[in-house]
Amino acid sequence: MTDTVTLALTAGEPAGIGPELCLQLAAEERSAGLVVIASKPLLEERNRDLGLGIVLEDWAPGSVAARAPGTLSVLHVEGLATTAAGQLNTANSAYVLDTLSVATRGCLNGLFDGMVTAPVHKGVINNAGIEFSGHTEFLQAMCGVERVVMMLATDELRVALVTTHLPLSEVPAAITPARLTQVARILNQDLKTYFGLEQPRILVAGLNPHAGEGGHLGREELDVIEPTLEALRQEGMTLTGPLPADTLFTPHWLDNADAALAMYHDQGLPVLKFQGFGRAVNITLGLPIVRTSVDHGTALDLAGTGRADMGSLRQAVQVGERMALCQKRMGGQKLASGNKASNV
Structure with missing residues (x-):
């Protein structure tokens, strides 16, 4: 049994505070390996604009995720349109959902021990013509469970x-x-x-x-x-x-x-x-994977300023790590199959 875990971290709405919170978190010591699922150029731009000096490392399945302060592993996702901090763009909606899909499949396939989600903007996704009621329902459908x-x-x-x-x-x-x-x-x-x-x-x-x-x-x-x-x-x-x-x-x-x-x-x-508030974690139970999230939204007014508080994301990562470790110690026990959706 290993005493370490690797978590997928989706950066959320690209115009919001999610990308910079991921970068700010990377500056700290951490025991869990983090792989940020996002556009690498977006992270490079926000990293440069805020002067954070984080070293971004490409991650591929089989690689060891970075844990050292000042480093961050990135699994690049294509499809990001032109974006600016604080300015929503419906053209980015499919990209945002792709990051969630990549992270979820990675958890289901055993690449990651769990996933942590930065906030998305439900309104802009729906304005793009994509029906989306939230992370929870999206993950429920992807994992094929009846109830979460x-x-x-x-x-x-x-x-x-x-x-x-x-x-x-x-x-x-x-x-x-x-x-x-x-x-x-x-x-x-x-x-x-x-x-x-x-x-x-x-x-x-x-x-x-x-x-x-x-x-x-x-x-x-x-x-x-x-x-x-x-x-x-x-x-x-x-x-x-x-x-x-x-x-x-x-x-x-x-x-x-x-x-x-x-x-x-x-x-x-x-x-x-x-x-x-600010140190609470949103946890989705009933899934066959670990999923935690922040307790706040995209905070468009703070995006790109470096003033966003990463307390909830830090807590979400810590709780996700503890949950994944506990699951390992329980022998990988999953929810009983009676929660499988009948149409999956």
């Missing part, structure tokens, strides 16, 4: 979501026994596989205020959530809830838990981002 789970994490808190980018009016109907069961199983399994937790302790939020208050403020807890959680406990999971979300995120509960499972996006993530 979004989890954001800091060193102190992990919050996973049953539903993600849905209008609030559509959330109750989306919380079905089947969906809740699948999400909870993925969360429980991946906390074992990637975080080394033998028996994960998961807090589960209710949907309604006061977790429905015995049915007086909604019946989803009584009709869906409680019966589903009880069935999952019979499988051996350690699940507490449904709990009122306004008190779940307090030391009384969190001090004895490994993760919280929120029913919808803005139920759990505001708490986590208040607690650790």
Whole structure:
């Protein structure tokens, strides 16, 4: 068993801060090998403009990825059109998706132990006529899995979501026994596989205020959530809830838990981002590969200035490395094949 990993790092939207964050990160000491998946001329230009002095080395399969401070391995991707920091160009959309495809295939083929993604700009990709709802859905399709789970994490808190980018009016109907069961199983399994937790302790939020208050403020807890959680406990999971979300995120509960499972996006993530914005990591669970990302966007106004904070990218790399190492120590265990999409 090796105690080192190699991570693919996609540089994201070329007009945003992703390319320079990759370069700034390369100036630091690191234990993981990084291979930036991007246009090499773009990195050379941003490197020169910011006076960073990073040595860019071409990487090919079988090569050892650079780890020394001041060096960066690059897997060049063609297709970048003319670009300038802070100025979006729809002509670059296919190139951005190609970087994601190269990194994902590399992980699936064993070239990389995981992938870390810098931010992309969903709007400009869609404006190019390419339907794109985000990294998560793109990777889900490429990996051929039926369900993925979004989890954001800091060193102190992990919050996973049953539903993600849905209008609030559509959330109750989306919380079905089947969906809740699948999400909870993925969360429980991946906390074992990637975080080394033998028996994960998961807090589960209710949907309604006061977790429905015995049915007086909604019946989803009584009709869906409680019966589903009880069935999952019979499988051996350690699940507490449904709990009122306004008190779940307090030391009384969190001090004895490994993760919280929120029913919808803005139920759990505001708490986590208040607690650790800029050092939080977006993790996609349910994939057969390790994937982490930053908790921020492309920050076009900061692109090319050298003032962007790389704290979240640094954390994403560190968490991705720890997840990949843990998976290796677990013997390369992957998610059960029951999460494979039926049409793949």
